[in-house]
Amino acid sequence: MAILVLGRPAVSSGEVLRHPARRMVRVLLGVLAVRANRALPLDELVAALWPERPPPSAAANVRNHLAELRRLLRAAGPDQPAIVTSRDGYLLAAAPDGVDVTLFQRLVREGRALRRHGAHPAAARSLARAVGLWRGQVMAGLPVPDLVRPDVTVLDEQRVVAIEDLAGVRLALGLHEELVPELAGLVVEHPLRERLWHHLLAALAASGRRAEAVAVYHRLVRVLDRELGVAPDAATRRLYESVRHSGDSAR
Incomplete structure (x- = not known):
């Protein structure tokens, strides 16, 4: 897991968390991570960073912020997620476990499948690990852009349901x-x-x-x-x- 947004946005390098110094770069990291592996057009990224009055240099500023994120990812080590440019825009290309959002969702699916098969101890471990990925609110300390607000709402709901699922499994274990x-x-x-x-x-x-x-x-x-x-x-x-x-x- 390299990109963390279930809390304050950061890039993980082993035990070290690297937080982008500039606020807009942190917002950009959060947006790309919440929408991991999905292309976002430049104009949508501009609107996410400047919801009211984008400056004339907004497009150039976004590209500069993306370059800063790329440097941060490279500095974190090999095999990190990468920011990719496509004809549809920019995307954070990441393995399924490369972003805490997608890792959380995978662990929840795994925990529920284990529960359905009666493997309650293993289900509890998966669900506890999923819930434990949350260090705070999604993109903590930052305004959530309208672009990803629906995604964040879904994630918040998924977190509470995962907590409910975990409690149910632990009850089944007699705890x-x-x-x-x-x-x-x-x-x-x-x-x-x-x-x-x-x-x-x-x-x-x-x-x-x-x-x-x-x-x-x-x-x-x-x-x-x-x-x-x-x-x-x-x-x-x-x-x-x-x-x-x-x-x-x-x-």
């Missing part, structure tokens, strides 16, 4: 107790992600913390009603009823 504090934080960070609440309810119930599980369910009911005007889905309601009835049978 209930250690999941509780993590999930408790996640439902605060993502209060409208019902799947995270479902996992928290399941983890508390499996840990014998029935009263807390019931309280979590009622918190979820209030959040969903206040924010969306809906009730928990059928699966979460069934889990809650199971927890509630298990308490009745224990008396």
Whole structure:
């Protein structure tokens, strides 16, 4: 993995992270990496860097920024991704694992395939590695150009779903107790992600913390009603009823 944009944009060289010194070069690196292996016309790169009033020298400035990125990639060592000029524009030509974005997506696909085949320990490793690639927001510290905003929105969603998938696999492995504090934080960070609440309810119930599980369910009911005007889905309601009835049978 050589190009990092799941966080502050950087070029990786072994254990060393090289951050472009100039802000516009960092934005350009982020745009090319998010759209890795896809050509971007020069005018779209100009609009990404100067969304309102491009200077007369904008095209020349983009070419200078690209030259600076090429030097940075060469300095990082051999077998790095390369910026390629084509008749359709410029693209970052990278191997599937050469950019953290594409590596993240591959690991998520791998983790889900392993989960479907019942290989939960291996699935957990792949998903944990995928989630661990995130060092912050996509292109952290920079404005996200409109050109790649849809891509960034998709990546943000993929990250949360991967976190949900990982929690589900770890529940299947019986790691209930250690999941509780993590999930408790996640439902605060993502209060409208019902799947995270479902996992928290399941983890508390499996840990014998029935009263807390019931309280979590009622918190979820209030959040969903206040924010969306809906009730928990059928699966979460069934889990809650199971927890509630298990308490009745224990008396």
